[in-house]
Amino acid sequence: MEQENEKLELVYGLEDKPSPLETAYAALQHLLAIIVGIITPTLIIGGVLGLGERIPYLISMSLIVSGVATFIQAKRIGPVGSGLLSVQGTSFAFLGAILTGGFIVKSQGGGPDEILATIFGICFVGAFIEMIISRFLHVLKQIITPVVTGTVVMLIGLSLVKVGITDMAGGQWLLDNKPEFFGSAQNLGLGILVLIVVLILNRSKNPMLRMGSIVGGIIVGYVVAWFMGKVRFDFGVDIISIPIPFNYGFGFNWAAFIGVAFIYIITAIESTGDLTATSMISGQPVEGDKYMERIKGGVLGDGINSAIAAIFNTFPNTTFSQNNGVIQMTGVASRYVGMYLAAFLIILGLFPAIGGFFRSLPNPVLGGATIVMFGTVAAAGVNIIASMGRLGRREILIIAVSLGVGLGLAFVPEVLSQTPKAIQQIFGSAITSGGLTALILNLVLPRSSQS
Numbered sequence: 001m002e003q004e005n006e007k008l009e010l011v012y013g014l015e016d017k018p019s020p021l022e023t024a025y026a027a028l029q030h031l032l033a034i035i036v037g038i039i040t041p042t043l044i045i046g047g048v049l050g051l052g053e054r055i056p057y058l059i060s061m062s063l064i065v066s067g068v069a070t071f072i073q074a075k076r077i078g079p080v081g082s083g084l085l086s087v088q089g090t091s092f093a094f095l096g097a098i099l100t101g102g103f104i105v106k107s108q109g110g111g112p113d114e115i116l117a118t119i120f121g122i123c124f125v126g127a128f129i130e131m132i133i134s135r136f137l138h139v140l141k142q143i144i145t146p147v148v149t150g151t152v153v154m155l156i157g158l159s160l161v162k163v164g165i166t167d168m169a170g171g172q173w174l175l176d177n178k179p180e181f182f183g184s185a186q187n188l189g190l191g192i193l194v195l196i197v198v199l200i201l202n203r204s205k206n207p208m209l210r211m212g213s214i215v216g217g218i219i220v221g222y223v224v225a226w227f228m229g230k231v232r233f234d235f236g237v238d239i240i241s242i243p244i245p246f247n248y249g250f251g252f253n254w255a256a257f258i259g260v261a262f263i264y265i266i267t268a269i270e271s272t273g274d275l276t277a278t279s280m281i282s283g284q285p286v287e288g289d290k291y292m293e294r295i296k297g298g299v300l301g302d303g304i305n306s307a308i309a310a311i312f313n314t315f316p317n318t319t320f321s322q323n324n325g326v327i328q329m330t331g332v333a334s335r336y337v338g339m340y341l342a343a344f345l346i347i348l349g350l351f352p353a354i355g356g357f358f359r360s361l362p363n364p365v366l367g368g369a370t371i372v373m374f375g376t377v378a379a380a381g382v383n384i385i386a387s388m389g390r391l392g393r394r395e396i397l398i399i400a401v402s403l404g405v406g407l408g409l410a411f412v413p414e415v416l417s418q419t420p421k422a423i424q425q426i427f428g429s430a431i432t433s434g435g436l437t438a439l440i441l442n443l444v445l446p447r448s449s450q451s
Helices: 002-007 018-050 052-075 093-109 111-139 145-169 172-177 184-202 207-211 215-227 254-281 291-311 322-330 334-349 351-360 365-386 393-411 421-427 429-444
Strands: 086-091 315-320
Touching: 002 429, 018 052, 018 086, 018 093, 018 145, 018 172, 018 215, 018 322, 018 334, 018 365, 052 086, 052 111, 052 291, 052 315, 052 334, 052 351, 086 291, 093 111, 093 145, 093 254, 093 429, 111 254, 111 291, 145 184, 145 254, 145 365, 145 393, 145 429, 184 207, 184 215, 184 365, 207 215, 215 365, 254 315, 254 322, 254 429, 291 315, 393 429
Parallel strands: none
Antiparallel strands: 086 315
């Protein structure tokens, strides 16, 4: 294994124990790479669905649960967890399906508590889908191919770009209530400034600046917004956040559940790819029984961690692929780093002032950063498809029809206006409609050597 570590330029392998200071420093670099990614889905969901003063508490729970989930993955408790330096955080993939579910409850007259009760209820039940799938990964990979997964990931990113650009212009609330200020030069200028700073830092030769490009862009935008008088911190937060199981109750809605259930299936395949990459750069096998046992444990951990997330009032968790870059940069693959990182996340989550700070971010600042993130998600989908090499006519047809159906229905939802309400709610989501189209076409279109 030492020879393998040297080949990969690893300073510390999977089972090595760096000094406490070195371990803490490596964990802090992982924290820098993920903290905005963990918090942003909650900010978006809270802002779009109008969850108001609940947002700081939800952010605290996202940090605490990400810490617990990362510990489970790194520690490997029985069959649960990968035993790798596999970092967990709130998943972007579920954003579209969760927002759709929230709007369904809202259209039925439900308030913020009812919205959250239903979202966490369907996410809790859906987590068992991923747990079951983890036992049959070797079979499922034959059905859900890179064409299906890549198309769905593209749809996730493309469908969320609207949220990012809306925030850059001032946010949904401004569009609904004060449209005359929506898209003002100040708002767009602030969003573009954040975007430019992110791009400059990301292209830096300094690894630390590259890793912190999103954080750096948000900090610069926040400071400028402060001087422009756009920062408001006029809401109270508790001194400490106490995790309370199902704090908002437990609800369920079949129409909202279908979209979330489908994303759990896709997430299982995505996590398999992330865990394989982590295993490879950690000097661990990427084939054979030991590898498959590790991957199944990691995906099972994904499902259990998402169930824990729903119980403790936050959104589904998944493995974060960006941390593979941190492992490569630092040369530290020790899973003990994950345990330190878990402690840092839990400590940060216990203090809601952190959530309060992010709650005070002006929409244009958040939009300037998230437009990059969402575009990156779509690009990741392209990368997944590109991993297949040259595409045949069959694969191009699957991608073309799925994107056309998914984005078409998202852009013109009135197409379904004559159908039952349940159909509108389920298939109005680009992810659900386009994803199901990709899955069905992949099953029914005949394969041939000249496809």
